[in-house]
Amino acid sequence: MALEHAILVSLLERPGSGYELARRFDRSIGRFWTATHQQIYRVLRRMEADGWVRAEEVAQDGRPDKKVYSAAPPGREALAGWLREPVEPETVRHELAVRIRAAAFDDPAALIPEVERHREGHAALLARYLHGERRDFPEAYAPDAAGPGRSAVDALDAQRRLQHVVLRGGIEYERMTLAWLDDVLATLRELADGR
Amino acid sequence: MALEHAILVSLLERPGSGYELARRFDRSIGRFWTATHQQIYRVLRRMEADGWVRAEEVAQDGRPDKKVYSAAPPGREALAGWLREPVEPETVRHELAVRIRAAAFDDPAALIPEVERHREGHAALLARYLHGERRDFPEAYAPDAAGPGRSAVDALDAQRRLQHVVLRGGIEYERMTLAWLDDVLATLRELADGR
């Protein structure tokens, strides 16, 4: 189980309440790890009991009180230990691939609209990623502007660079997926015509 | 839930026992849908109760009896209906991405061996995919050999072409992942040097 660790990373990047975490999981983090608010609240309580995070009650006016969580030293240690564990092979659930093979036993043309919808979603996501990259990592678009140098890497820089390399992964994934979906659409259309 | 549908596709491609299905899910199908034998047996029983599949007891000598399942017409219909439903957005669980962002709060160098191991796994998988493609779809390597023509597409041909397009997706995914992992490794090594 890695939800604990995903939450820890998010809290190390910035402390926040369960509600805020849930929204983060709907946005940036949710692109590689999804979770509902229910699960987040439950796991946060367990993590607090284990001493991985500390909670601070914050009264607010005009809205309900909230508990702001932040990562505690035992949580940091647990994260460091987890980093040294072997990566377990990810369980894949690629529904679209199942559907494509299923289309052979029905009308392949019936799948075309769904694949097109899917394609639009990926195109929109790629656009959002690229927009976010321009906003958050502008230096990547103007390299050698201040000379590369061999400067020491501070902690914040490491954080940014690693966030960027993960984002680049998302971008390349979306590009690849778009190209593949075009391949899928071409195949489905050929099959539909050939009947 | 799509396990039922994945099983149906597999049984339409070829009937088999629960045990055989479990092994198929460890190999080809398991690349985009994983399942344990427990789950497969349970779902098969439910599918049989629903009339989606039919079971035939087959006595064997030298080994236990087995129940060979095959897809029944109601199962085909259910599959056709499912194909017309909207594709639900896939829940992503990309553990390595979480670890990479986590590395910012620990020693980035500690992650390098794990990423290298991961990379080897993907390289091996890509090699297997390419080998399988050469074996199962040799015509893709000698196009226009017999002239393309405009021949009608029969059911078996549709099945093969759709299997091939899914395989091409796997190949492109692995290629992209390898390139990204090299990017990740370069980033981690830079960070490790800069300390």
Added chain:
DNA sequence: CTTGCCTATGCAACTCGTTGCATAGCAGGA
């Protein structure tokens, strides 16, 4: 000849994750 592995199915207990619902005050629009 014993140990371990393969075929083949299954029960029981567990964890993980989702869904529906509840509370409760405040803000903004029809």
Added chain:
DNA sequence: TCCTGCTATGCAACGAGTTGCATAGGCAAG
């Protein structure tokens, strides 16, 4: 004014998926 939606947390029930174990015969290696 009522309805919708946002912030913020949580309970209860369910379904999906995993893990450990059991059975039971055959086969091959040490």
